[in-house]
Amino acid sequence: MPVTIRDVARQLNLSITTVSRALDGYQDVSAATRERVIQAAHQLGYIPNRAARQLRRRRTDTIGYIMPTISGHPSGGLVAEFISGMIEAASIKKYDLLISSAPEGGEAEQLLYHRWACERRVDGFILDRVRQVDWRVSYLAQEHIPFTSLERSADGQDYPSVHIDYLTCVSGLVGHLVGQGFKRIAFMGSADDLVIHSDKFEGYRLGLIANHMTLDPTLVIQSDPTSTGGYQAARKLQALPKPPTALICVYDEPAIGVLRAAYDAHMKIGQDLAVVVFDAAQGSQRSQPAITSVDQPVEEIAQQLVRMLLTEINGTSLPMRQLVIQPVVRFGIFSAKGGYI
Amino acid sequence: MPVTIRDVARQLNLSITTVSRALDGYQDVSAATRERVIQAAHQLGYIPNRAARQLRRRRTDTIGYIMPTISGHPSGGLVAEFISGMIEAASIKKYDLLISSAPEGGEAEQLLYHRWACERRVDGFILDRVRQVDWRVSYLAQEHIPFTSLERSADGQDYPSVHIDYLTCVSGLVGHLVGQGFKRIAFMGSADDLVIHSDKFEGYRLGLIANHMTLDPTLVIQSDPTSTGGYQAARKLQALPKPPTALICVYDEPAIGVLRAAYDAHMKIGQDLAVVVFDAAQGSQRSQPAITSVDQPVEEIAQQLVRMLLTEINGTSLPMRQLVIQPVVRFGIFSAKGGYI
DNA sequence: TTGTAGGCGTTATCAA
DNA sequence: TTGATAACGCCTACAA
Numbered sequence: 110m111p112v113t114i115r116d117v118a119r120q121l122n123l124s125i126t127t128v129s130r131a132l133d134g135y136q137d138v139s140a141a142t143r144e145r146v147i148q149a150a151h152q153l154g155y156i157p158n159r160a161a162r163q164l165r166r167r168r169t170d171t172i173g174y175i176m177p178t179i180s181g182h183p184s185g186g187l188v189a190e191f192i193s194g195m196i197e198a199a200s201i202k203k204y205d206l207l208i209s210s211a212p213e214g215g216e217a218e219q220l221l222y223h224r225w226a227c228e229r230r231v232d233g234f235i236l237d238r239v240r241q242v243d244w245r246v247s248y249l250a251q252e253h254i255p256f257t258s259l260e261r262s263a264d265g266q267d268y269p270s271v272h273i274d275y276l277t278c279v280s281g282l283v284g285h286l287v288g289q290g291f292k293r294i295a296f297m298g299s300a301d302d303l304v305i306h307s308d309k310f311e312g313y314r315l316g317l318i319a320n321h322m323t324l325d326p327t328l329v330i331q332s333d334p335t336s337t338g339g340y341q342a343a344r345k346l347q348a349l350p351k352p353p354t355a356l357i358c359v360y361d362e363p364a365i366g367v368l369r370a371a372y373d374a375h376m377k378i379g380q381d382l383a384v385v386v387f388d389a390a391q392g393s394q395r396s397q398p399a400i401t402s403v404d405q406p407v408e409e410i411a412q413q414l415v416r417m418l419l420t421e422i423n424g425t426s427l428p429m430r431q432l433v434i435q436p437v438v439r440f441g442i443f444s445a446k447g448g449y450i
Numbered sequence: 451m452p453v454t455i456r457d458v459a460r461q462l463n464l465s466i467t468t469v470s471r472a473l474d475g476y477q478d479v480s481a482a483t484r485e486r487v488i489q490a491a492h493q494l495g496y497i498p499n500r501a502a503r504q505l506r507r508r509r510t511d512t513i514g515y516i517m518p519t520i521s522g523h524p525s526g527g528l529v530a531e532f533i534s535g536m537i538e539a540a541s542i543k544k545y546d547l548l549i550s551s552a553p554e555g556g557e558a559e560q561l562l563y564h565r566w567a568c569e570r571r572v573d574g575f576i577l578d579r580v581r582q583v584d585w586r587v588s589y590l591a592q593e594h595i596p597f598t599s600l601e602r603s604a605d606g607q608d609y610p611s612v613h614i615d616y617l618t619c620v621s622g623l624v625g626h627l628v629g630q631g632f633k634r635i636a637f638m639g640s641a642d643d644l645v646i647h648s649d650k651f652e653g654y655r656l657g658l659i660a661n662h663m664t665l666d667p668t669l670v671i672q673s674d675p676t677s678t679g680g681y682q683a684a685r686k687l688q689a690l691p692k693p694p695t696a697l698i699c700v701y702d703e704p705a706i707g708v709l710r711a712a713y714d715a716h717m718k719i720g721q722d723l724a725v726v727v728f729d730a731a732q733g734s735q736r737s738q739p740a741i742t743s744v745d746q747p748v749e750e751i752a753q754q755l756v757r758m759l760l761t762e763i764n765g766t767s768l769p770m771r772q773l774v775i776q777p778v779v780r781f782g783i784f785s786a787k788g789g790y791i
Numbered sequence: 792t793t794g795t796a797g798g799c800g801t802t803a804t805c806a807a
Numbered sequence: 808t809t810g811a812t813a814a815c816g817c818c819t820a821c822a823a
Contacts, residue, residue, distance in 0.1 A: 111567075111568045111570065113800060113801090114800065114801070114802095115800080123809080123810090124809070124810045124811075125800090125801080125802095125810090126802085126803090126809075126810055126811080126812095127808085127809055127810075129801070129802060129803090130802090130803095130809090133802085137808060137809085138808070138809085139808060139809090142808080142809085154568070156564075156565060156568035156569055157569065157800080157801070158505070158569060158570055158799085158800050158801075159504075159569040159570060159571050160501045160502075160504035160505040160510070160570060160799085160800080160801095161501075161505050161799070161800035161801040161802085161815090162800080162801055162802080163500075163501035163504075163801090163815095164499070164501040164502050164505055164799090164800085164801075164802095164815045164816065164817090165800080165801045165802045165803080165814080165815050166801080166802070166815090167815075169501070171548075176533075176534065176537070178534065181534075181538070182531075182534065183530040183531065183533070183534045186527065186530070188529075188530040188533075188534075189524040189527070189529040189530045189533075190523075190524065192517075192524070192529075192530075192533065192549070193517065193519065193522075193523065193524045193529075193551055196517070196549065196550055196551045197522070197551070200550060200551075205548055205549075205550060205571070206548070206549050206550065207512075207546055207547070207548055207549075208533070208537065208546075208547050208548075208549050209537050209541060209546060209547065210534055210537045210538070210541075223497075224497060226452075227452045227495070227497035228452075228497055228498065228499060228500040229452065229499055229500060229501060230500050230546070454815095454816060454817085455816070455817065455818095456816080464793080464794090465793070465794045465795080466794095466816090466817080466818090467793075467794060467795080467796095467818085467819080468792085468793055468794075470817070470818060470819085471793090471818090471819090474818085478792060478793085479792070479793085480792060480793090483792080483793085498816080498817070499815085499816050499817075501815080501816080501817095502799090502815070502816035502817045502818090503816080503817060503818080504799095504817095505798095505799045505800065505801090505815090505816080505817075506798085506799055506816080506817050506818050506819090507799090507817085507818070508799075
């Protein structure tokens with residue numbers, strides 16, 4: 110049986126009121142009493158019951174994250190870092206993280222957000238994988254439930270968010286490729302309407318323009334978020350009359366298929382084919398130094414999101430509600446031996 | 451302002467008692483009343499306040515997971531699957547998952563378990579990365595707080611757990627390697643005392659014995675949990691008078707270094723050096739078909755852990771408290787072209 | 792079958 | 808500076 114505030118009060122012949130205030134650091138308690146209370150509480154191992162406190166204070170000191178899944182699986186290899194980043198930033202401020210999952214965009218997702226909101230289960234939400242049109246944003250904004258999101262949906266609501274500047278980054282990469290002599294640059298996208306992905310495409314488009322090139326629609330292809338999908342898409346590109354000499358691949362999984370396809374076609378990465386991959390930190394690209402990889406500083410992003418959410422929750426709404434973060438580019442090292450590592 | 455049970459009662463001119471019982475499915479409510487109550491509750495969008503319910507019922511319908519971190523980072527690439535497995539099994543039973551992290555074995559970890567226990571924050575815990583000597587096990591057992599764990603510590607407590615049968619598996623793999631002509635088999639372990647790792651070593655030892663070979667201590671080496679560590683350890687092995695022709699590598703990260711070391715030494719994986727790696731699902735081995743990989747069915751394990759924990763929490767303590775799971779072996783495909791993919 | 796009343800452990804209001 | 812008292816929203820003996 111955990112000790113309650115009553116036990117502490119009884120032990121000291123004080124009222125629970127005084128004990129409560131002493132522990133919460135109110136000023137209207139004599140220093141001597143406070144000292145005794147803190148002593149006794151510590152000695153008895155008193156830790157306030159969370160449910161009672163939540164009920165009374167009308168806040169949970171907990172933030173919620175609903176992990177978007179794709180056919181039941183967590184999306185991408187960065188989830189762990191994202192979660193641990195959130196945890197870290199939250200626990201510094203004595204917040205906990207409540208977590209669940211739901212297929213992204215589905216009805217279960219809606220129910221879950223709704224339930225946690227109505228149950229007063231969390232004080233706010235962290236969103237990621239925001240889509241161009243994202244009901245979560247409109248719902249939470251409308252219900253006045255605090256949230257922050259990685260990337261912004263297109264519906265023009267005003268809310269705090271972190272934005273990754275893929276536009277500048279990818280546009281610059283296109284220039285880099287052109288500078289290296291890779292002139293036919295393909296883009297392998299995905300079928301979803303995630304903002305992070307469409308921003309990359311936009312960067313690609315603008316990069317071409319900036320380098321006085323025209324966008325060749327046959328070089329833009331979509332892939333399933335699987336390595337098989339990437340393999341198939343790569344084969345299609347190879348089958349073109351004038352196949353690409355460079356490929357920008359929106360993310361990790363399909364890139365593995367791309368590598369395999371290149372291998373099967375006896376093409377040397379970084380030589381016959383320049384490859385740029387996003388979010389490959391967890392993928393097979395790590396051991397393939399001829400690839401240029403673009404990574405998000407995931408943990409930092411997660412921490413920022415939490416910090417912003419907490420200031421939002423605590424009402425100290427800052428003017429600075431949009432944070433722009435630059436992705437980290439690791440340029441591919443040309444493989445002298447022309448092989449793979 | 452979320453609607454409360456009062457609102458529902460008022461709307462129907464009923465007492466909150468009746469509403470409560472109708473919604474909770476008690477039998478002493480007339481069918482007609484129940485119908486009306488359910489109707490009204492639905493129409494008003496009534497969802498019970500969680501804190502109030504927790505306070506009253508003295509349970510949270512939440513389970514806790516404290517992610518063990520190593521120098522601030524989540525350990526291994528399987529965390530995401532593990533978490534999503536837990537979430538899935540939990541949400542089926544209407545449980546939520548509260549999650550935090552702490553450096554494994556540290557003081558912060560103890561505090562956190564203690565706090566969540568005393569605060570009545572969760573109904574039970576899931577443990578993974580159990581060590582031979584693990585204070586979490588003794589603490590929770592002593593405090594009578596429900597928990598289940600992946601692997602069992604060596605202190606002989608009685609508690610429900612899932613056990614991965616690395617012993618049989620690795621011992622069999624040793625036989626397989628010997629059968630393929632790889633006679634000098636090295637073992638690259640880790641410095642921690644995780645049960646999953648020592649079980650693998652034990653399987654290695656027994657496998658050698660079963661194949662009438664003696665354990666050569668110079669072939670047993672420890673590595674940091676980093677790819678650099680793996681690289682260095684591999685170089686040391688290569689420098690031996692009689693270097694190994696096969697290597698069993700306890701997990702993912704160091705294996706990447708091993709591959710690099712092999713490449714630098716112009717050794718062909720699956721030919722000059724047979725490599726067995728554990729938990730490589732996320733690592734660079736995925737694109738290296740010449741490697742034999744041994745994986746845990748992580749999601750299934752996580753689900754089982756949660757299911758067992760929930761039966762434990764709900765007092766229906768089953769006799770079947772130990773579950774043994776076989777790891778999944780994908781044998782390396784000999785690379786005909788002798789190259790990497 | 793329904794309602795009344797008390798309490799879960801805290802915090803907040805007010806009076807002493 | 809301290810203490811009695813009333814919530815917070817829900818559940819459950821017990822009474823009607």
